[in-house]
Amino acid sequence: MHHKDLKIKLPRLMDKIQKLGQIGALPGGGVCRLALTDEDKEARDLLQQWMKQLDLEVKIDELGNMFGIRSGKSSGPLVMVGSHLDTVGTGGLYDGSLGVLAGLEIVETLNEAGITTARPFAVANFTNEEGVRFTPDMMGSHAYSHTAELENMLNAKAVDGSNVSIRTELERIGYNGQLPCGDLELAAFLELHIEQGPVLEAEEIHIGAVEMVQGIYWTEYIFKGVSNHAGTTPMPLRKDAGYAAASTAQFVREQVLKTGGNQVGTVGLIELSPNLINVVAQEARVIVDLRNTDEGALIQTQTALDAYVQRISKQENLSYQKQELVRFPPVQFDKSIVSKIEERARALNYSVKRMPSGAGHDAQMMARLCPTAMIFVPSVGGISHNIKEFTKEKDLERGCNVLLQTAMDLLNLG
Ligand code: HGY
Ligand code: MN
Ligand code: MN
Secondary structure (H helix, E strand, O other): OOOOOOOOHHHHHHHHHHHHHOOOOOOOOOOOOOOOOOHHHHHHHHHHHHHHHHOOEEEEOOOEEEEEEEOOOOOOOOEEEEEHHHHHHHOOOOHHHHHHHHHHHHHHHHHHHHHHOOOOEEEOOOOOOOOOOOOOOOHHHHHHHHHHOHHHHHHHHHOOOOOOEHHHHHHOOOOOOOOOOOOOOOEEEEEEEEEEEEEEHHOOOEEEEEEEEEEEEEEEEEEOOEEEEOOOOHHHHEOOOOHHHHHHHHHHHHHHHOOOOOOEEEEEEEEEEEEEEEEEOEEEEEEEEEEEEHHHHHHHHHHHHHHHHHHHHHHOOOOOEEEEEEOOOOOOOHHHHHHHHHHHHHOOOEEEEEEOOOOOOHHHHOOOOOOOEEEOOOOHOOOOOOOOOOOOOOHHHHHHHHHHHHHHHHHOOO
């Protein structure tokens, strides 16, 4: 059978999505599987079980990245598909999970068809893609692609100030593997992912052939003032860290709108201390997420923000600390694979459009290592990082079929 007639089995894929979605399930729907928590361990254990049932060789590397390997006729560089099983605290069933489970579905489809591919095939689950419990995000693929020092990643401390690190949590859940990080030689990497934005749905297009991922900057500022009585302290005498944090969030919005174009900016985390109604905050922690497809404009926006933080600190008689948590430049995907995705989508009579990714993904790290590209499927209402995240089954099927066809093209080069 020529691989163009191969199709995945949607009920089998949906069954895995539903089963995995029970791990870390939130009472009102959605999931919470923060990196290296018990819920992440449970999901990893289930993935290992599925990989072994499919006769994949399971390998786990020093950063807990997981790989299920299916041998090919040659033992050379392998074609890898994958994504992540960790989620944000208000996650959905599809962000990350789809890319990993679609890889397993491809293996089942090939096994059923009795196909041995020229190149070996791997399905990957990367550690801590979301970066919400430990920064930076895309951590596992970041170290895999040798763009981050493994030791620095292992020493990363939890954002919530609890005294746990990636290293101690990997040991605790038993995923501190032996495989050197980045050891598997790759011929190509593909990631199927929900769009997490409104474009495909709005334009009624089935498939996104993703050309690039925008640059991402995460910066932490900690303002230090003096806590004081909210009633008795005259305004000119206050050293109010809370005010500096709030005005920084206001500045981010104003500056982002001034930059225009594709610039976006978010202040999703503000923590005040002591965080009490009638106490002027002595300390305020703000983490700012800036993104842009245009690196020059992103740097300009970040520079303006740093200057503002300096000004407001001086004006309010505060000191402050700054930490650069993430500095990921925009990444272009492999043009020939993007064209292949377009071609395969059209051959399956799916509509397809080239587009950038607003969200960060493991593929943006892997693109520095080997020819890489991504496939998007529509998100209903453009919603993600929200328990209401939803993608229609037909769209999941389309995305998985395009992944299968594109992977087969790459697997049979040899
Ligand atoms: O931050 C991101 O875009 C990704 O979800 N980690
Ligand atoms: Mn994701
Ligand atoms: Mn995400």
